[in-house]
Amino acid sequence: MINYFKEIFAGLWTLLVGLKLTARYAVAPTVTCHYPYQTLPITPNFRGHTDLVIDPETASDKCIVCMMCENTCPSQCIEVIGEKPEGSKKKVLTAYRLDFTKCSLCGNCVEVCPTSALEYSGDYQLAGYSRHEFHFELLERLRGRVKAQGIVPRPKPAPPEGGAEAEAKPRKVRPKAEEAPAASLEPKGEEAPKAEAKPGE
Amino acid sequence: MIPKADPSQETLVLNMGPQHPATHGVLRIVLKLDGEYVLQAIPVIGYGHRMHEKMAEVRTYPGFYANVGRMDYAGALSFGHGHVLAVERLAGIEVPPRAEYIRVITTELNRIASHLLWFGACLLDLGAFTPILYSFDDREYCLDLLEHVTGARITFSYFRIGGVSRDLDDHFIEGTKEFIKRLRGRFDTYDKLVTGNIIFRKRNEDVGVISRDMALKYGATGPVIRGSGVPYDVRRAEPYSLYPEFDFEIPTRPEGDSMARYLVRMAEMEQSLRIVEQALARLPEGPVMAKVPKKLKVGPGDTVQAVEAARGQLDYYLVGDGTDKPYRLKIRPPSYSNLSLLQELAEGVLLSDLVAIGGSLDLVIPEIDR
Ligand code: SF4
């Protein structure tokens, strides 16, 4: 009998302890973020889907169509399409298709790219009605971003001699591509604060 | 094996799951009930099978790495740690000390996040809703830190064969120090709210008692075996990485009931905080990535690497054949042996106690199914 009442009081007591705690938090400042109206700042290191980096010199991509990202992708969700324009030795990117429905967000493509032409976008508000909405055409996205941000090609600082140097730009890229295999697995820590993190637009 | 309903007997065959909040994933438990008492409980697995082991054989070593975190979505970094350690051992890659420290720090933080998730989910199974709000508050803090350094909140994909993908920065280090202070203060709240609560104690004490012998017989690991009084922890039993350098204890409880497993996990979080604190204090400078050949070829040979994941011992058995893809990768996850206990444990208990037992085992089904 005594035990019976003891238990009732013990039960009541723990209930009160719990309630006291709840009462304390009930008047504490709220920690909830009212999502669609408020957003939290996300870290610039956020690993969203990949995106092409805008080259400020050309207001276009930095890709050299080396296919490294396509070959390294474990999910086979990248398709890089490039072509050689008449009279040029170098391929230019014509389409970069990312099938984000299959991407495992491993980051291998960004790390393997010899020209750092890829970055992680900060997009996290991805919702759609069908799968096709996640087949991204990154080159188109890049053109849209260039337009939206009003980026104009920045001419290179004039080289001392000028003249033949006009063609030097592609060559400038190439040595990087060659030294890359050794360095490409290096962490990209220093470049971490990628472009403009979008804390929810 | 699966019991059929027998109209001549007053028993009921009931499926719990595969989509049931208390089975923590796609686990189906076929229950044979007599009133509210469980006569037999047979776990049926395989609904979440994604052939990860087979996928390892068709992907390169770094290419497969992103998969391992998907197996245990609550403690992904421990799974990654085991994988990279196994490959590095077989390929003979030396990891820079800073990278190894970073691995330990992030893995232990991930273990805390995993235990916090268990804390909330296990109490939610018992019908207590408030604690999950508190534990998620802390877990968010922890995941924010991990997100800052790894770029993702759940599927971290952070380690690389030969190091880690990104160095720590001051924001992370300061934030972690603050988090340690904050969580230490919160344990008191948890104690008040849950540990001393008489309803919680009545639901857990003497429920699902796993004797020492039974735990050993089934090969249980992690908090389950430590709750039965066996001080077995891979971090001490088969030291790997930097764990021998750190000063921490292996909490055990002799009772073997659900309450013991609860107390072990709560004590483990404190020990993890201690490890993180020590590792942060000793964090050396230097590179975080070793030189790794672009096309990594491993083997021929085989190796076994065991690590202590949040739920227990995790083994990777890796056979390399000298190419850039493994010949075979066998994963032995902790939840599988812990789940196999359930059938014997469940006989004769109340249905509501079965939920408490399931919660205290802290099962993550995708790691069983892979
Ligand atoms: S790895 Fe970089 S440069 Fe090469 S194709 Fe991919 S994006 Fe272009």
Ligand code: SF4
């Ligand atoms: S992140 Fe990984 S899976 Fe996704 S596109 Fe890049 S390489 Fe492929």
